[in-house]
Amino acid sequence: MFENRLPPEPDKILRIMAMFAGDPRTDKVDLGVGVYRSPDGRTPVMAAVKEAERRIWDAQETKSYVGLSGDPAFLDAMRVLILGDAVPAARVAACGTPGGTGAVRQVLEMTRRLSPEATVWISDPTWPNHPAIIDHLSQKRQTFRYYDAATGGIDRDGMFADLARAQAGDLILLHACCHNPTGADLTPQDWEDIAAICEKTGAIPFVDMAYLGFAESLEDDAAGTRLLAARLPEVFIAASCSKNFGLYRERVGVVLVVTGEGGPQAAAFGTLANLNRQNYAFPPDHGARIVQTILGDAALAESWRTELRTMRETMLGNRRMLADALRAETGSDRFGFFAGHRGMFSLCGGDPEQVRILRETHGIYLIGDGRMNVAGLTAATIPQVARALAEVLA
Ligand SMILES: Cc1ncc(COP(=O)(O)O)c(C=O)c1O
The missing domain is CATH 3.90.1150.10 (Aspartate Aminotransferase, domain 1)
Incomplete structure (x- = not known):
C-alpha cells in the first residue's frame, strides 16, 4: 500500500x-x-490537578468502561463551566472527546452526516487544523476576512460583509477567545452582531473554545458563547481542557450542542454518542475525571481558578x-x-x-x-x- x-x-x-x-x-x-x-x-x-490525581488514585476501584459519551458528571460540570445558566440543561447535548481537536472533528463529522451541503466558514487566518480537518472530511469551506495586519485588530467591515453571505445551515467557526493565531478577539458588540447575522441568515455558530480563562476571566471569556446560546436556536461548541487545566497529553475535550427545547436534544445526544462509537468507542476518562474532581470540589476549584489567574x-x-x-x-x-x-x-x-x-x-x-x-x-x-x-x- x-x-x-x-x-x-x-x-x-x-x-x-x-x-x-x-x-x-x-x-x-x-x-x-x-x-x-x-x-x-x-x-x-497544576496543583489542583496533582491533588485530584491523588484522590482518584486512592478512590478508584475499576477501570471498566464508562458511557459512550463519557461520564455524565464531567459533562454536566463542563456545561456549567462553559454555559453557566445561559440556557436550561434540557437544551444541551454533551459528549466527551479526546481533546479539543476531537471535539472539533466530531462537530464537523456530525455536520457532514446531517447536512452534507453545509459550508463551514473559517476566519482568515485560523488554526491550521480547522481547514485541514474540513478538507479531510471533504466538506465545503469558505474564509471570512478577520485580521487586519495593518492595525493588529479585526477587519470588521470585511468580516460582517463576508458572513452576511452565509446560507441557512452553514457553520460559522468562531474562536471563543484568544484567537489562534492572531490574538485579536471579538468584542461583546461583535458577538451581538454575529448573533444578529445568524438570526437573519440561519447560519449556525460553531465556537471553538480552546483557551477559556486565558484572556480576561472564566466568565468574560465565555460571555460571547453564552450570548449566542441564549439567543439562537442552535449553537455548536468544541471545548478543550488542554490549556486551562494543563492537561495537554490527557486529551480532555467536550462537544456541547445547544438545541431547541424538547426533542432535538435527545437526537443530538444520540448522534454524538453514535459518532464516538464509530470513531473510538469511548472517550478517554482519566483527564475528564481530573476535571470533574476539581470542578466538583469547592477548595480544588478555587485552587485551580487561582493558578489559572x-x-x-x-x-x-x-x-x-x-x-x-x-x-x-x-x-x-x-x-x-x-x-x-x-x-x-x-x-x-x-x-x-x-x-x-x-x-x-x-x-x-x-x-x-x-x-x-x-x-x-x-x-x-x-x-x-x-x-x-x-x-x-x-
Ligand atoms: C484554536 C484551537 N482549537 C482547538 C485546539 C485543540 O487542542 P487540544 O486538541 O490539544 O485539546 C487548539 C490547540 O492548539 C487550538 O488552538
Whole structure:
C-alpha cells in the first residue's frame, strides 16, 4: 500500500518543534509550540490537578468502561463551566472527546452526516487544523476576512460583509477567545452582531473554545458563547481542557450542542454518542475525571481558578513587557498590538523570510506565518526578542 507513496507534509508546528530540539545554541528561544510556560520555562502540572490525581488514585476501584459519551458528571460540570445558566440543561447535548481537536472533528463529522451541503466558514487566518480537518472530511469551506495586519485588530467591515453571505445551515467557526493565531478577539458588540447575522441568515455558530480563562476571566471569556446560546436556536461548541487545566497529553475535550427545547436534544445526544462509537468507542476518562474532581470540589476549584489567574497574568505581563521593550527599541508604537491582544498568540507581522532570519540568525523560533507564543517569553528573553524583532522587521 505504501510502495509509491510519500509521507504527508509534516504539520508546520511539529516541524518547528523538531528544528528547535536539534538547535545546539544555548540562547535559543522557543516561541513556536502552543503550550503555556511559567516564568521559569516549565509547563507545570497544576496543583489542583496533582491533588485530584491523588484522590482518584486512592478512590478508584475499576477501570471498566464508562458511557459512550463519557461520564455524565464531567459533562454536566463542563456545561456549567462553559454555559453557566445561559440556557436550561434540557437544551444541551454533551459528549466527551479526546481533546479539543476531537471535539472539533466530531462537530464537523456530525455536520457532514446531517447536512452534507453545509459550508463551514473559517476566519482568515485560523488554526491550521480547522481547514485541514474540513478538507479531510471533504466538506465545503469558505474564509471570512478577520485580521487586519495593518492595525493588529479585526477587519470588521470585511468580516460582517463576508458572513452576511452565509446560507441557512452553514457553520460559522468562531474562536471563543484568544484567537489562534492572531490574538485579536471579538468584542461583546461583535458577538451581538454575529448573533444578529445568524438570526437573519440561519447560519449556525460553531465556537471553538480552546483557551477559556486565558484572556480576561472564566466568565468574560465565555460571555460571547453564552450570548449566542441564549439567543439562537442552535449553537455548536468544541471545548478543550488542554490549556486551562494543563492537561495537554490527557486529551480532555467536550462537544456541547445547544438545541431547541424538547426533542432535538435527545437526537443530538444520540448522534454524538453514535459518532464516538464509530470513531473510538469511548472517550478517554482519566483527564475528564481530573476535571470533574476539581470542578466538583469547592477548595480544588478555587485552587485551580487561582493558578489559572496567575497563568493569565503571566501572559499579560509578558505582552506588556514585550510591547514596552519594542517601543524602546523602535521609538514607535508599531508593536503596541502585542499588549492589546489576548491569549498565548500574536502574529508578529513578519513574513516567512523574516521568520527564517529570526530563527537562523537570532535563534528565535516562531511559526512560519509569524505566530508567536508569548507564553514562551520570560523577563530574561524579552530584551533579546525585542532587539531581534526590531532589527529584522525594520
Ligand atoms: C484554536 C484551537 N482549537 C482547538 C485546539 C485543540 O487542542 P487540544 O486538541 O490539544 O485539546 C487548539 C490547540 O492548539 C487550538 O488552538
